[in-house]
Amino acid sequence: MSAAGEWLLVAAMLVVAWLPMVCAGVLLLAAAVFGGLWPMLGLPMLWILVNVHRAVNGRDPLPGRAIQPGNEPELAELVRDVAARIGFDGPLLVRIVPLPTAALGRVRVSGVRGHVLLLGLPLLRALTAAQLAAVVGHELAHEQHIRDRRTSWLLSARGMLAQRLEGRFRPLAPLAAPLLRASQPSAWRTESVADADAARLAGTTATCEALELTGLLVASFDGLAEGWLSDLAANQTYPEDFYDAFDAALRDPLVRHRCARTAADDDAIDPYATADHPPSAERVSALPHIEGATAYGTDPLTLRGAAVIEQWCVEQLAGLDGWRDSGGGETADETRRPRRGRDRYDPPQPVRLLDLDTDRLHPPADVEALLLLRSATRQDTPQRALSAALDAIADGSWPRLARRIEPGLRWVPAAARATALREVMAGAVAEPLLGMLREAGWTYASRWMSTVLTAPDGTVVDLYDLLVAAVDRGDPVPVRDLLQTAGVQETESV
Template sequence: MGTAASPTTAGPSALREWVLIAAMTALAHPAALLIGTAVLTAVVALRAWVPFAWIVLPVLAFTAIPLVTHRPRLTGHAVRPAEEPELTTLVRQVAEGLGFRFPLLVRIVAEPEVAVLPTRTSGFRTFTLFLGLPLVRRLAAAELAAVMAREFADEQHAGGRRTQLLRRARGSLVDSLEKRFRAPAALAERLLRGSRTHIWPLALAADADAAAVAGTPGVRGALTKVGTVDAAFHVLGDTWTEVLGEDGDYPEDLYEALDAALADPYVAPRLAAAAADDEDDPMAIAIEPPLAVRLAALPEHLGHGWDASSPVPLRDADTLERRCVRDLVTAHDVPGEPRPVRLLDLAPERFEASTREAASRLVHATGQDSVRTAMAAAADAVADGTWMQLARALDRETGRLPRPLRSAAARAVLVGYLDCVIGGALLRAGWARASRWTSSVLVDPAGALFDVEELVEHAIASGDPTRIRELLPHFTEGAVC
């Protein structure tokens, strides 16, 4: 396994990258850019720079210093070889396979993420590998090795100062797109698309190096599963934690429940499809190529003997799970001393408060006085093409996004609301759940499966809400609210 990382092919010029860094940083902070421009204009006009230096210097410092001095926080919980020998052995083997010869720390974090970041320990330069507990639990050993190998390779390819600054500048520009006062969308899109030609080849090179060390099957499985686990964590896990937190509770079996949901035949395929649907990117925001492109670009390499069917065993899994759950409770700011409950012992109806809230918002947004008439108005909006206005009434943030992003955001908002309200109404009308983890797939009175989300998506895409209207008789006045 002594495969060193392959050298990155000759990339774009350093000058072009510095220009992109400066331009994206400036556009990410338009207020600072305007102040700087005004000061520069005054200096040229008045031919005196000293009085204005005291204005522009703090502005430049506020904009540039965070970009240059960024340091990661040591979140999560340290893992030592004596405590988790199987996991730390796998980490060491992968690092050696890539020729990654730096002092290395390992920390388990609560969310499904993997990252290798430079840190300092006792004054010495080290690297820390952050491993998300959901991924350690769900990925086979060979897939986890592939994920780690890809992060080590990415650090080797993209760990240079200029590349890191380019990524941070790009990230700050993407973050600024959600602000009310932001750069013109066309200009931001042009810079993001231009910087993508520098970033994407590095991602593909890291994938290829990971395949050389961990085997192509492991990388392929990891790339496919990571997005699914991430979607489950944020779609389901965040909802569970927030709903329970409102009552002063927290899910002590969160990770066990996520495992159960991901094993559900009506949940995992939907989440996997959503994670793989990443080609619609009108503003070139994605830092990595679409999943299909990455999978197609993988070179063929055999595996290297790591278990391809089972996760790496954790000796102290219960303690790590308890600590990570507490981290999430703290992050969600649950008031007081929260009480532990088991998700697997709760009825699915415990989480129907979101259904009632969605129905209430739909009634208010449509100006109707019942859920049935509100759903009829929503069907009318789909038919006459005014559904984006309805989505904006449901979630005002969609109207504040850059214009190229509004259509997809509005569609996601409306699908989410109508799916939630229709599913809740049908359950109240006597239909059954096909899964305890979702109300989007139901069993109708005749025993047939009925996919609510698919129905809503087809109605919006085709502009034909006939099937939604056919469900209106199931909406009794008290069906949801």
């Protein structure tokens, strides 16, 4: 696309992004002028002024935990070396965050403009030095490739327009989607160029591994680790060995298989072309073939303050920052506690995930999910509800059943609805199926996953894979054969 075409795209995206606010402003102005309701302009104008003031003079704290070169020399040296090789200059802060992410942002500290590099602790623990160098190199190179005004404006306009499509109500979608789709190749090109720079820096193999492992870490964190946090928080506890448990889960081949598939599925779903990164498979295939010795090692970097950093990250994830002071001791934060003695509560207590029994790590039967399935199928027992659901898969009426199970599916974008319907259906059927097989003596095949079971004869079955295949093919026979093999009598629906 020509430069003039990209500028037109930028203008069009900004117009559509600001369209709701412009329309609201016009209506307010018309009410003020023709209705004599000038006081109605007071609050909107105040809101605009406050937001402009925050944008210009905001002092939001930087995310993450600051890393000082003297405290973490190995990490500081790697970032410094990568910056020199990439040709990145200017002040650069490094901060560690609890999530599996890497990002570079622009900041102003003490009046000096610079950049802050955010590195997630899961990446620092899992990536080798060469893989980490590829990740850092990509972020620094990407910033250099978007410094020109046209590219910077195009990415900013895309981000602003993509935000307007979040939530259930998306009236701008018919206008926004074509513009996002037209601008996506330009956004993806900046990522591909940065990937190529990373490969020239750290080698194609390390860059490829970094791309794949980063996607796996994100999928594992979202689909597995966040569940630990929420389940333990419900019992007023938190996992003090969170990152050790996360590392252990990633060594499980069953977890890696499931999360790799989830990452690929997520890459494939982009109904409004809002994704700024190409799918991982495309990024890997587009890398230039550059091999040979690399200046970086094949082991993860050593963090001198690993224990302190890990504790800080766990406290952030578990929301303990209001309970502990900067030194890690408990603090009497009375501003967050109710004043009445009978309403006071204690801080969450630590538990170790690696020490818990396997059954404790798997959630109990989801009673609400079973009730939803029974209600949607109009059956009075889980066994009959399962039979009715399998019948719906066989006769092709399962999408209607999935909508009854999860009415919120009507808000899912049309392009992603088929995948969402399939996931809801497979998840709903898995609940009674899992309970029936467990009662028949089947055991968990993985400490970390509840839908992969081992039969008494040693056969391992991933129930979710089995159900997804059944829904896709419209053939529940393999599921019914499994029940028969397990000695479970299927109850006919009524």
